[in-house]
Amino acid sequence: MDLKPYIRSIADFPKPGIMFRDITPMLKSADAMKEVIRQMAEPFRQSGVTSVLAAEARGFVFGAPLAMELGCAFVPVRKPGKLPGETQQFQYDLEYGSDTLEIHSDAITAGDRVLLVDDLLATGGTIEACLNLARQQEATVVGAAFVIELTFLKGRDRLDGIDVVSLLQYATEDADE
Amino acid sequence: MDLKPYIRSIADFPKPGIMFRDITPMLKSADAMKEVIRQMAEPFRQSGVTSVLAAEARGFVFGAPLAMELGCAFVPVRKPGKLPGETQQFQYDLEYGSDTLEIHSDAITAGDRVLLVDDLLATGGTIEACLNLARQQEATVVGAAFVIELTFLKGRDRLDGIDVVSLLQYATEDADE
Numbered sequence: 299m300d301l302k303p304y305i306r307s308i309a310d311f312p313k314p315g316i317m318f319r320d321i322t323p324m325l326k327s328a329d330a331m332k333e334v335i336r337q338m339a340e341p342f343r344q345s346g347v348t349s350v351l352a353a354e355a356r357g358f359v360f361g362a363p364l365a366m367e368l369g370c371a372f373v374p375v376r377k378p379g380k381l382p383g384e385t386q387q388f389q390y391d392l393e394y395g396s397d398t399l400e401i402h403s404d405a406i407t408a409g410d411r412v413l414l415v416d417d418l419l420a421t422g423g424t425i426e427a428c429l430n431l432a433r434q435q436e437a438t439v440v441g442a443a444f445v446i447e448l449t450f451l452k453g454r455d456r457l458d459g460i461d462v463v464s465l466l467q468y469a470t471e472d473a474d475e
Numbered sequence: 476m477d478l479k480p481y482i483r484s485i486a487d488f489p490k491p492g493i494m495f496r497d498i499t500p501m502l503k504s505a506d507a508m509k510e511v512i513r514q515m516a517e518p519f520r521q522s523g524v525t526s527v528l529a530a531e532a533r534g535f536v537f538g539a540p541l542a543m544e545l546g547c548a549f550v551p552v553r554k555p556g557k558l559p560g561e562t563q564q565f566q567y568d569l570e571y572g573s574d575t576l577e578i579h580s581d582a583i584t585a586g587d588r589v590l591l592v593d594d595l596l597a598t599g600g601t602i603e604a605c606l607n608l609a610r611q612q613e614a615t616v617v618g619a620a621f622v623i624e625l626t627f628l629k630g631r632d633r634l635d636g637i638d639v640v641s642l643l644q645y646a647t648e649d650a651d652e
Contacts, residue, residue: 311559318559322579325539326526326548335543349503354532359551362502362536363543366512371503374536382488382495402499 301337302466304330305446307473317471319446321417325359334360334465338443339367341463342413345440349373349406351428352415353399354380360445361415368413373405375428386434390427399427406437414442419464422453429457476510479643482623484650494648496623498594502536511537511642515620516544518640519590522617526550526583528605529592530576531557537622538592545590550582552605563611567604576604583614591619596641599630606634 304324311318324330338360347368352361353375365372378387378398385400406412412432414425425442432439439460447454447464450471454462468475481501488495501507515537524545529538530552542549555564555575562577583589589609591602602619609616616637624631624641627648631639645652 306560308559312556320559322551322558322560322582325542325551326582328543328546328548331539331543331549355535355551355553355557358532358535359539359549362508363540365502366505366508366540369505371505372508372536374499374502374532376532379489380532381499382485382497383483383499405499405503 299330299333301330301334305466307475309473315471317473319418319448319468321356321445324445331363334445335363335367337465338364338415338445338463341461342368342441342443345413346411347413347440348410349412349437350415351375351401351406351412351432353424353428356417357415360417364413364415364443373401375399375401375431386431388427388431388434390423390430392423397427399424399431401431401435403435406432406435408436410435410437412437412439414439414460415444416442417445419444419447419453419462421451422456425453426456429460476507478507478511481507482643484652486650492648494650496595496625496645498533498622501622508540511622512540512544514642515541515592515622515640518638519545519618519620522590523588524590524617525587526589526614527592528552528578528583528589528609530601530605533594534592537594541590541592541620550578552576552578552608563608565604565608565611567600567607569600574600574604576601576608578608578612583609583612585613587612587614589614589616591616591637592621593619594622596621596624596630596639598628599633602630603633606637
């Protein structure tokens with residue numbers, strides 16, 4: 299099943315010069331979604347994953363079904379103030395300013411084997427924050443799985459020492475790719 | 476399978492006097508999640524649902540797997556500025572001020588049969604906004620499915636004329652319930 303036709307390219311979003319790769323057509327096809335979740339799970343079926351970690355909001359769309367597919371826990375990573383229990387935070391730099399993500403402190407522990415999940419790997423800031431959150435909890439991060447990777451942004455370089463998998467790659471900002 | 480043990484009650488969140496019903500223990504159990512998705516799907520298997528509509532962020536956790544279970548489209552409802560295509564908006568009142576949600580204009584059309592999904596039915600503001608978004612697009616809304624319903628807040632009364640299903644009900648703010 300060719301998954302790329304389920305991605306729509308929209309120019310100049312969220313700002314001029316950016317070609318946004320829109321996953322909403324993929325979400326409209328249950329068959330495509332089942333194939334996506336199968337392909338994201340496949341490389342990690344023998345990895346002993348105990349927790350899938352994904353950041354709001356688009357990460358939840360793939361993280362929750364993937365955890366069910368792998369038969370493991372889903373751990374939501376959220377913006378500050380959303381999780382009701384005691385949390386562990388991680389602050390990270392953006393192009394301008396910074397952002398903070400958090401998880402429940404009891405969500406993962408030293409024995410856990412964590413798979414990081416998101417829809418898109420771009421510059422890698424969000425997923426690196428998730429990686430650091432997991433490592434702060436002394437969990438073992440076994441890998442990261444993405445639907446889309448924008449290879450020209452080299453986000454993969456920030457995920458040193460873990461197994462990084464993406465289903466669809468884009469090497470440029472071209473609409474035709 | 477008794478699902479209530481997978482809900483944790485946390486007092487005084489997000490503000491004093493509120494007993495927050497926390498779903499994160501449920502998310503940690505793939506078995507519980509599979510049962511939740513099965514139970515949410517069950518009443519709507521013969522309803523000809525073409526689209527599951529759910530608002531960010533917690534709605535995505537249940538909406539995406541439920542759409543896969545029902546073999547239909549998942550349509551994300553988002554805060555303004557997140558969806559890259561042309562959008563349709565709906566503004567609604569909160570206790571203080573107002574909020575806006577949007578969907579892609581081409582996400583649902585007049586022929587669609589929509590199931591609204593969220594983790595929690597409280598006062599019903601968010602889900603009523605989703606209902607109005609779907610109706611603005613002239614789609615038929617067949618029902619709404621929730622994991623938790625806070626029955627004392629009577630959100631159900633705002634969802635006139637559709638089939639409302641919840642898996643777990645709380646009639647008070649008591650921690651022991």
